[in-house]
Amino acid sequence: MSWKKYSVEDRKIPGISGFAIILIIVSLYIQSKLVLFLAVFFLIVAFCNQHYLKRAGEKLYFENLNVKNHFFIGDKGEWFLTFRNEGFPILKAELKIYFDYFVSPNEEQQETSLSSMYEMSFPFSLFTNQAKQIKIPFTAKQRGIARIRSIEFRVPSLLGFGETILESKYFVKQQAVVYPLPIPVKGIKEQISVLQGIHVVPVSVYEDLLGPVGTRDYVPSDSFNRIHWKASARKQELQTKVYERIAEKGWNIALNVSDGHSITGNLEKLISSITEFAYYAFHKQIPYSLCINVRTAASTPFLYLPIGEGKEHLQKVLETLASVSTQNTSLPYDYMLSFYSRHLTAQPYFIHAGIKTDDTKRMLLGISKKGAKLFELKIEQEFGLLSEMVIHQERRMLL
Amino acid sequence: MNRVAAVTYQFILELILGMLFLFLIYINKNEFPPILLLTVLCISSIILFSFLLAKFRNNGKWLYFVTILPLILLIGFQTGLPLYGGLGLGFLIYWRGISLFDDVSERSEAILLLLSFIIGLVAIIYSAMSKYPFQSEMILLLITQLVIVLLGGFLRKWNSIQTDKAKFAVYFLKVIAAVLAIGVIPAFLLKYIQMILFAILHFFVILLSTVSAPLFGFLEYLLRLNGNEGRKTTINADTGLPDEYQPPAYEKTETTLYILLIVAAVAFIIFLYKKKFTKQDFSVVNSAVVSVSEGAYGSTQSNLFRRRMKPPEDIIRREIFELEKYASKLKLGRLPFETLEEWWQRIGLSGSSESIAIYEKVRYGEGRSSIEEQTIMKTEIHQFKQQLKEIYKSLKDKKKKSKPN
Numbered sequence: 066m067s068w069k070k071y072s073v074e075d076r077k078i079p080g081i082s083g084f085a086i087i088l089i090i091v092s093l094y095i096q097s098k099l100v101l102f103l104a105v106f107f108l109i110v111a112f113c114n115q116h117y118l119k120r121a122g123e124k125l126y127f128e129n130l131n132v133k134n135h136f137f138i139g140d141k142g143e144w145f146l147t148f149r150n151e152g153f154p155i156l157k158a159e160l161k162i163y164f165d166y167f168v169s170p171n172e173e174q175q176e177t178s179l180s181s182m183y184e185m186s187f188p189f190s191l192f193t194n195q196a197k198q199i200k201i202p203f204t205a206k207q208r209g210i211a212r213i214r215s216i217e218f219r220v221p222s223l224l225g226f227g228e229t230i231l232e233s234k235y236f237v238k239q240q241a242v243v244y245p246l247p248i249p250v251k252g253i254k255e256q257i258s259v260l261q262g263i264h265v266v267p268v269s270v271y272e273d274l275l276g277p278v279g280t281r282d283y284v285p286s287d288s289f290n291r292i293h294w295k296a297s298a299r300k301q302e303l304q305t306k307v308y309e310r311i312a313e314k315g316w317n318i319a320l321n322v323s324d325g326h327s328i329t330g331n332l333e334k335l336i337s338s339i340t341e342f343a344y345y346a347f348h349k350q351i352p353y354s355l356c357i358n359v360r361t362a363a364s365t366p367f368l369y370l371p372i373g374e375g376k377e378h379l380q381k382v383l384e385t386l387a388s389v390s391t392q393n394t395s396l397p398y399d400y401m402l403s404f405y406s407r408h409l410t411a412q413p414y415f416i417h418a419g420i421k422t423d424d425t426k427r428m429l430l431g432i433s434k435k436g437a438k439l440f441e442l443k444i445e446q447e448f449g450l451l452s453e454m455v456i457h458q459e460r461r462m463l464l
Numbered sequence: 465m466n467r468v469a470a471v472t473y474q475f476i477l478e479l480i481l482g483m484l485f486l487f488l489i490y491i492n493k494n495e496f497p498p499i500l501l502l503t504v505l506c507i508s509s510i511i512l513f514s515f516l517l518a519k520f521r522n523n524g525k526w527l528y529f530v531t532i533l534p535l536i537l538l539i540g541f542q543t544g545l546p547l548y549g550g551l552g553l554g555f556l557i558y559w560r561g562i563s564l565f566d567d568v569s570e571r572s573e574a575i576l577l578l579l580s581f582i583i584g585l586v587a588i589i590y591s592a593m594s595k596y597p598f599q600s601e602m603i604l605l606l607i608t609q610l611v612i613v614l615l616g617g618f619l620r621k622w623n624s625i626q627t628d629k630a631k632f633a634v635y636f637l638k639v640i641a642a643v644l645a646i647g648v649i650p651a652f653l654l655k656y657i658q659m660i661l662f663a664i665l666h667f668f669v670i671l672l673s674t675v676s677a678p679l680f681g682f683l684e685y686l687l688r689l690n691g692n693e694g695r696k697t698t699i700n701a702d703t704g705l706p707d708e709y710q711p712p713a714y715e716k717t718e719t720t721l722y723i724l725l726i727v728a729a730v731a732f733i734i735f736l737y738k739k740k741f742t743k744q745d746f747s748v749v750n751s752a753v754v755s756v757s758e759g760a761y762g763s764t765q766s767n768l769f770r771r772r773m774k775p776p777e778d779i780i781r782r783e784i785f786e787l788e789k790y791a792s793k794l795k796l797g798r799l800p801f802e803t804l805e806e807w808w809q810r811i812g813l814s815g816s817s818e819s820i821a822i823y824e825k826v827r828y829g830e831g832r833s834s835i836e837e838q839t840i841m842k843t844e845i846h847q848f849k850q851q852l853k854e855i856y857k858s859l860k861d862k863k864k865k866s867k868p869n
Contacts (some may be wrong), residue, residue: 075572075574076574077572077574077575077577077578078574079736080578080736081574081577081578081581083732083736084578084581084582084585084729084732085581087585087725087728087729087732088581088585088588090725091585091588091589091592091725092654093654093657093658093661094592094721095588095592096654096658097588097592097599097600097603098651098652098654099600099603099604099607099651100588100603101650101651101654101657102607102647102648102650102651103603103606103607103610105646105647105650105651106607106610106643106644106647107581107610109643109646109647110610110614110643113639113643154631154632154635156618156621156622156625156632157621157622157624157625188624188625190625190627190628190632192628192631192632192635195628221621223618223635223636223639224614224617224618224639225573225613225614225616225617225618226574226617
């Protein structure tokens with residue numbers, strides 16, 4: 066790891082060096098060995114001092130571990146920082162690290178110098194050809210992905226005049242993902258358990274060709290390739306294969322993080338409600354996909370998790386939810402909905418969470434016209450509320 | 465304990481500075497200043513005083529007057545120190561002790577070192593001039609100051625670490641030993657260095673003389689042409705008069721050299737101070753970079769940027785640009801947030817609305833100026849310049865008038 070480096074030499078040193086040079090001339094004139102020694106001694110000290118400041122930290126390596134640890138709120142964890150010094154010895158430097166406020170240091174007297182960061186500083190000494198590991202314990206406090214934003218060294222000169230400041234040039238790869246905390250969501254059981262049983266199998270037009278359930282008598286509308294020839298021979302009557310009727314029982318959750326030009330104030334509660342839904346879906350083995358209108362650089366221009374279920378999917382969902390922060394750039398929600406209905410696999414159930422405008426209603430109407438059932442996740446005081454969303458189709462265009 | 469050590473360390477540095485100053489006074493008397501007595505008295509009493517302060521807090525101050533101050537006076541009296549001197553010393557130790565004890569934060573020793581070097585340099589030159597017999601003691605004091613600063617800085621850091629203490633100590637001692645060894649070499653080679661330096665100087669003198677000789681020859685030739693042949697030198701080498709006393713020529717050179725050296729030293733100090741002040745401005749910007757917060761433009765930066773700005777290509781805009789420059793020379797410049805009209809109104813220029821319209825068209829619209837418009841602007845700006853001069857003069861007069869009041 067290379068460092069951004071600034072050296073701050075004591076401003077009086079050049080001045081004293083100037084006097085030392087004058088002293089050399091004086092010493093030659095008055096023929097004094099002591100004066101010459103004094104002047105040369107100081108000049109060499111000044112030179113060594115400058116050389117140290119220039120070279121200090123040059124071969125100080127930081128092991129940038131690519132580690133991602135996951136925590137629930139209240140869990141305890143540690144940052145690991147490993148340094149190896151192959152250059153000049155570092156004596157009583159000050160090591161400062163800055164990390165996000167999602168995790169907080171265990172000590173009570175922490176400082177938050179920048180509004181969203183914790184700053185910690187320790188004394189640090191490392192001799193040549195030595196390595197040191199520093200562990201910084203922390204407690205997960207808040208949903209989010211915490212990173213060490215910056216590592217800074219203030220290395221004082223060994224000879225005492227000035228200091229060199231080293232700042233980490235690259236991102237520290239260590240991450241601490243703090244999962245969101247679920248809040249109770251009313252209506253989640255009622256909406257999902259009832260509807261699930263009614264709709265899935267009988268209504269579907271799709272059949273699982275690998276799951277035959279039996280045969281029935283042939284009717285003229287059946288296609289020839291559906292005829293079960295062996296069964297027909299056995300019964301001496303034409304028989305048609307019957308397959309298991311399957312329907313996609315997937316859900317899609319779309320979260321609107323924006324509120325006009327800013328991020329919605331209910332962000333945390335909405336995310337917590339979605340977390341509750343995610344846990345519920347995990348227990349009931351319900352597949353679901355997730356869209357959040359936070360801009361990304363991928364081919365899908367917003368945060369999107371394709372449909373899935375199970376433990377891995379739950380982890381992905383929780384991590385995605387943890388990654389949403391108020392500092393994200395949002396994408397227009399309508400744009401996301403339009404992209405969803407055009408390019409992504411549409412799910413039969415659609416949950417909308419967040420603010421909805423008239424344009425959003427129109428887009429949602431479009432989605433419901435394609436066969437999806439709409440639900441809305443609202444926040445009522447400290448709870449989430451999942452209810453069916455009814456949008457009346459108006460004859461006139463909404464202006 | 466650490467606090468007592470820190471106070472003593474700082475006080476010793478200040479004491480050495482004071483002693484150098486004392487030397488400066490005693491050079492004139494050609495005596496050795498009572499520094500041994502001072503050292504013993506001051507160091508022992510500051511250690512005792514800081515102990516008292518550490519142990520009894522505020523009461524330590526009163527205890528000082530009861531215990532240490534009488535002791536100082538007594539020892540001073542025994543060793544022949546005048547009473548006022550003893551009292552002065554006592555109060556000095558009291559003052560320094562309290563102020564150093566209250567604020568033990570790391571102070572920069574470099575400033576003390578710088579002051580020591582300034583006083584030391586003057587004292588060395590002065591002592592060499594007046595052939596002071598205790599010059600070497602003075603230089604040793606300066607060397608001690610330097611060594612104490614180096615050692616103190618290291619020990620303070622070294623004391624705070626737990627592991628690898630021996631390694632760091634050995635490393636530091638090695639560095640210091642190497643520096644000392646390198647420092648000793650030129651001291652032994654003083655004669656040779658001197659020889660080389662004077663040979664170089666000699667060479668330059670010869671070079672200068674060979675270069676200037678033809679010039680002087682030419683001058684002489686010119687003088688001869690002007691009819692000065694008849695004039696002869698009045699100095700006769702063999703006048704037959706008895707040898708009169710003439711002050712040795714080298715003494716004059718010596719004094720001039722000393723004066724030159726002192727002037728150079730003073731000039732250097734002034735230069736340093738100026739540099740320091742200009743650097744401080746810069747360091748404000750620099751420190752902003754260091755302390756992570758970004759995006760703050762210091763005032764100095766924007767000034768630099770403005771200064772380096774190129775004049776615009778368009779003729780009318782360039783004219784206005786020149787006018788702004790001219791006005792800023794007369795201290796009537798346009799402020800960065802002012803529109804042209806506001807500026808003119810503020811300083812009292814009578815500009816026509818037509819010219820403002822032309823400027824705005826060129827500056828903010830994408831239109832180009834016609835030759836007619838250019839001539840209008842040029843004549844108007846010419847008038848403006850004259851108006852500016854008048855405004856400037858009247859302002860100056862006003863200031864002059866207001867001053868005596």
